[in-house]
Amino acid sequence: GAVVSQHPSRVICKSGTSVKIECRSLDFQATTMFWYRQFPKKSLMLMATSNEGSKATYEQGVEKDKFLINHASLTLSTLTVTSAHPEDSSFYICSARLRGGELFFGEGSRLTVL
Amino acid sequence: DAKTTQPPSMDCAEGRAANLPCNHSTISGNEYVYWYRQIHSQGPQYIIHGLKNNETNEMASLIITEDRKSSTLILPHATLRDTAVYYCIVRVGQEADGLTFGKGTHLIIQP
Numbered sequence: 001g002a003v004v005s006q007h008p009s010r011v012i013c014k015s016g017t018s019v020k021i022e023c024r025s026l027d028f029q030a031t032t033m034f035w036y037r038q039f040p041k042k043s044l045m046l047m048a049t050s051n052e053g054s055k056a057t058y059e060q061g062v063e064k065d066k067f068l069i070n071h072a073s074l075t076l077s078t079l080t081v082t083s084a085h086p087e088d089s090s091f092y093i094c095s096a097r098l099r100g101g102e103l104f105f106g107e108g109s110r111l112t113v114l
Numbered sequence: 115d116a117k118t119t120q121p122p123s124m125d126c127a128e129g130r131a132a133n134l135p136c137n138h139s140t141i142s143g144n145e146y147v148y149w150y151r152q153i154h155s156q157g158p159q160y161i162i163h164g165l166k167n168n169e170t171n172e173m174a175s176l177i178i179t180e181d182r183k184s185s186t187l188i189l190p191h192a193t194l195r196d197t198a199v200y201y202c203i204v205r206v207g208q209e210a211d212g213l214t215f216g217k218g219t220h221l222i223i224q225p
Contacts, residue, residue: 006157034212043201044158044215093157095212103213105150105157 003027004096006106013084014114020080021109023094029074030096034103035067038091050077084113118202123220132189134219136202139183144206147178148213149187151198158201158215161187197223 003026013019023033031052036044048069049057056069066088068080077096081088089112095105119137126132138147148163162169162176164185169176175188189196201218205211 004157036212036215043217044152044213046212046214049212091155095157102160104160108155108157110155 004094004104004106006092006094006109008109009107010110010112012112012114015085016083018080018082019084019111020078021092021094021111023077023079023096023106025075025096025104028096028098030077030098031074032097033071033077034095034097035069035077035079036093036095038093038108044093081111084111086113089113118204118216120200120202120216120219122217123222125222125224126189126192128194128223128225129191132192132196132221132223134187134189134200134202134221135184136187137184138202138204141182141204142206145204146206147176147182147185148203148205149174149176150201150203150213150215151196152201152218153195153198161200192221192223194223194225197221 005024005026007022011019033050035047037047038044046059047062050069050071052071052074058064071077091108091110093108095103097103146163146165149161150158152158162171162174164176164178178185199218199220201215203213
């Protein structure tokens, strides 16, 4: 099946720094990727939709200047958490959509902000 | 996406069939029923989807009632590795939006 890969799987950073998470579709081209956030014992929450070659669409309540999304190619989308604070600590998951509509998810990236 | 209702948790003995119910009484005619699961600290994994007919693949079977207001995911021979949160989601098959996840069912396979 289609494979979506995220990197890094775990990252620890100091408060105030920025962290970049990569999401790659390994064996298919994805014009659309999605970014989710998940807090402990909670369900996944859609943050934004990343479209190749255009600006991302953010869900209500998600700060676009805080969570910068770049979808520069058909196989790569990046999420940058800028000026991270402890409340940004979470599990970030990306997914990519095949042309037929199926969504495949990455392994997730656990961010811990000290 | 139409709203779905699932029990918060279920137990099942290893080797037995696990039957996970989902109610989706407001499903529209063009909405599919999708099932994903999430093993702890991993990304969600696609399991199966269907529109009207029952479906089976190497992972599971999906039984959809004739009125399409509910469905059951069946894992025929549950193993410990099937312990996960299972999400039932209804959506239009080709839509461009991301999935909306509910709370799902935490299935615990007991040895």
